[in-house]
């Protein structure tokens with residue numbers, strides 16, 4: 001009954017799979033340049049204050065140390081100048097913490113000096129020789145306490161349609177609070193930069209980034225360079241999940257040191273530094289009020305949230321937005337504040353905003369379903385809408401009901417107890433839960449170069465990066481379909497700012513945005529081949545382009561397939577070495593503007609809770625995606641698997657812990673910040689609706705990076721309630737919180 005995508009996996013190889021498993025694929029920190037020097041950060045051990053003294057004399061005399069750069073000896077960085085009128089033309093202020101700039105400490109673990117040495121070991125060994133005296137100030141890091149003080153919050157952003165707090169007028173309603181701690185991305189590859197000035201005004205960087213163009217423009221506008229004189233290479237990226245969506249302290253620091261020392265400098269963050277020098281999902285508090293009439297029709301949703309930012313930047317995400325548009329409801333009001341803390345700045349992390357928002361909303365809907373004595377899936381169907389109630393535009397496609405049907409059958413929803421805490425298997429309390437995820441599916445601008453050679457090979461180039469989802473594979477597949485030519489004759493190159501401009505890889509937008517450009521480039525190329533055939537191949541003279549097709553490396557006459565010429569013969573005949581084109585695909589076209597586009601997911605969980613220990617054991621996961629056409633079944637499935645694993649971490653284990661007496665993160669290692677273990681991952685059934693959505697782009701594909709994770713933590717919380725009768729609204733759901741003795 002269901003098209004099981006798994007059956008097609010074997011025919012779908014990852015084009016970069018071999019290089020990534022045999023070690024041939026190079027990551028930023030692995031590049032070696034002649035005369036390379038190594039930089040390591042000395043970091044603060046207070047959270048807030050002023051550095052009174054920073055003694056570098058011993059460190060600078062240590063073996064191999066070339067320099068110790070700090071605020072007193074750091075060369076001027078044009079973009080660091082806070083006064084816009086005094087900055088050189090074309091230089092914008094550096095966004096973020098100005099590393100090595102002043103004697104202020106803004107968060108615990110802030111870089112306060114950069115030791116540069118002839119080896120990584122020598123640089124590291126000198127860290128302890130730097131002596132610092134601080135003037136400490138009171139810091140504020142305790143979100144749970146400070147968020148209750150309205151004077152500490154920035155002004156709220158509010159939204160309202162219909163009546164405010166209408167939920168409370170409904171016959172059944174719930175109102176509850178939800179807490180999510182700081183979570184960190186922790187990609188396998190640490191953030192790293194190698195910077196090398198090739199001249200006074202020309203620099204090359206190897207950088208771990210989700211956007212070579214983004215790093216390029218950051219460096220250009222910080223150092224007053226022309227963009228074309230800044231080259232950023234990020235050929236392979238070992239994960240990101242959002243941490244690579246901006247440039248962190250390692251980028252300007254490497255540029256500064258390389259310039260000062262006139263040699264290439266490499267900086268690689270340590271794993272502990274990955275906890276506070278590369279962003280994180282902000283801590284959040286949310287309150288949801290949701291009410292329905294006796295039939296289950298939603299009467300109103302009120303969604304409030306506060307998340308943290310740093311004291312020096314304002315980071316916000318769309319945490320309450322989902323409540324405005326996912327379900328049919330007339331009365332919605334939302335309110336969102338941020339709380340500045342003496343911590344480093346957060347950044348988008350997989351499913352930014354919605355991952356937090358859906359945990360609260362999808363938990364609340366589940367809770368309401370018990371009040372209504374209604375199946376939670378039926379409750380969602382009751383409030384289903386195919387018109388976005390916020391902007392009143394139809395969804396270009398929404399197939400959530402198909403996801404519900406598949407998930408229900410495959411998880412065994414019929415076995416779900418309607419009364420929580422009543423089903424036991426093998427001595428465990430058994431529960432079933434589900435929840436929905438949603439994320440925007442836009443299409444942006446991208447340029448692609450396509451070079452078709454006389455030997456029949458096609459090379460495509462775009463400056464986007466691939467942080468791991470398999471972009472090279474999916475783009476090669478799109479090109480293969482558009483060109484109607486074999487995969488192995490196509491090479492898609494990315495990860496270099498010298499290539500035509502592409503987006504940062506983020507917001508689940510790469511396939512839609514870059515894929516559309518690849519499709520457009522291939523169709524343009526086919527057009528060019530047809531024109532050449534008319535011009536040079538006698539059998540096509542006087543034929544029309546509309547009666548020709550390019551397929552299987554031949555050009556055919558559609559009305560008579562015996563009239564044909566191979567593309568390689570045509571190239572020879574026309575005496576061409578290459579056809580070399582660059583096209584730009586712009587954002588949404590007018591016909592797409594009639595719609596609002598999102599990707600959707602529905603996650604289903606069966607789990608057991610040990611009555612003695614309170615430990616949760618996931619037994620089965622069914623995860624379903626409604627993201628238009630699936631371009632590459634293998635990489636798409638892997639995305640969903642990764643999202644589920646991330647979701648399990650969010651639900652059960654992950655939390656940054658801060659010692660508020662010092663402001664220090666005290667669990668900045670894999671030993672103490674718990675990510676899911678392999679043994680915690682149950683069998684996962686991944687399924688896609690796989691219906692093309694041509695309203696969003698020509699390839700019919702929407703993104704799935706975010707929806708893979710969004711909503712998953714609520715599915716777990718809902719299943720824990722179903723198993724135990726205990727509603728847990730604070731993540732992660734640890735055994736202490738379940739504490740069944742108190743049930």
Ligand code: MOS
Nearest residue numbers: 241242350506507
């Ligand atoms: Mo993602 S948070 O868009 O890298």
